[in-house]
Amino acid sequence: MVPNPSGALWSPPPIAPMLAVPGPLPVPDSGWAFETKWDGVRCILSTTGDGSVRLASRAGNDITVAYPELRALGSELRGHGVVLDGELVVLDASGRSDFGRLQSRMGVVDARRAGRLALDCPAHFMIFDVLYLDGHALLDSSYGERREVLSALGPAGAHWSAPSYVHGRGAQVWDVVVREGLEGVVAKRLSSPYTPGARSAHWRKTKRVETLDVVIGGWTQRRGAAAGVPGSVLVGVAGPAGLRYAGSVGSGMSEREQSQLAAYFAVIARSTSPFADPVEVTGAHWVEPRLVAEVSASEWTRAGRLRHPVWQRLRPDLTRLD
Structure with a gap:
């Protein structure tokens, strides 16, 4: 030494x-x-x-x-x-x-x-x-x-x-x-x-963060909240085989936005996943892929998932609820 x-x-x-x-x-x-x-x-x-x-x-x-x-x-x-x-x-x-x-x-x-x-x-x-x-x-x-x-x-x-x-x-x-x-x-x-x-x-x-539009295809229950209130949303992007799963987003969502999404999800619920690839998320609920959201993320992982995604806002100009 x-x-x-x-x-x-x-x-x-x-x-x-x-x-x-x-x-x-x-x-x-x-x-x-x-x-x-x-x-x-x-x-x-x-x-x-x-x-x-x-x-x-x-x-x-x-x-x-x-x-x-x-x-x-x-x-x-x-x-x-x-x-x-x-x-x-x-x-x-x-x-x-x-x-x-x-x-x-x-x-x-x-x-x-x-x-x-x-x-x-x-x-x-x-x-x-x-x-x-x-x-x-x-x-x-x-x-x-x-x-x-x-x-x-x-x-x-x-x-x-x-x-x-x-x-x-x-x-x-x-x-x-x-x-x-x-x-x-x-x-x-x-x-x-x-x-x-x-x-x-x-x-x-x-x-540096990237901002992009994603499609909501599912959600998970917010812990401690009333039934139907999401704690996170399961999102995807368009891929060759259909909607490709991109990850779960919960950070950045306000209680008002969670309540708004809960009302939407009750209308567009479905029994099967809209994603083309498997989604291994415990307690997932599925919805018709009509809601579009803007999120930010630091990068894409090698598995094709968003890294550190943060909710920004719902995009009503791109959303189809009919």
Whole structure:
């Protein structure tokens, strides 16, 4: 292990990641750094300088065994006691993070299985902060200073990198994110210290969402409400074989909208599913596919489902109740 200034052997301390608050892009933006928001799993990586590494999840759980391809980063950092903050992702052929593929890597505790998955679905560690270096805490240093230290370390390999940030020009960064279909932007004050475990206004995340029209083909009962009041709706989009199931949407719906939908559902109820593909939802009730709703979502999953869907409104201009 790397000696600390007192001569004792240094062990990396446990660190809870600093978190961003959701919000719009900061204006003015001259004092801010802008990074791509990666759709992955937060990770704290630490090494004592002897070539070994330890990976910890946001909750502090040891996840080292699940990602054997990152062991080589310990060799690259040999001689340095380092704590790094970043995001574990799996990249698709276009270089975008694919959370659906990453899910196959999560929670693996068998080393052999983890090794096979590392070959079939390799992870990549996107490093965006350094918290300790050679026993010295950098938590009180500014974000800009910490990024200079990270740049000097220069971690770069097949399974890890330290993507650069853009100083100011938040609107231009946002345009690129939208154009490339990335998840969003994280803005960080260049002067901000690192506050472990805190959700700080010095870091701000802005997510890109897609808005689309979907057809309601079913619903599930709202828990604790009168019979017939929906807690979520089962929605679909047009596909080659008919209405293709796209997922369940409940977040964002007001009580007034739930009551309105309950009245509609009583009129257009049916006994069978209107979806062309199977829908494995317990307690599903079916309706004629006449109601159209506007929803937002962060992306489509590999299974063809909406990820993080949020109800926006019913589209009476597109709805057929006759």
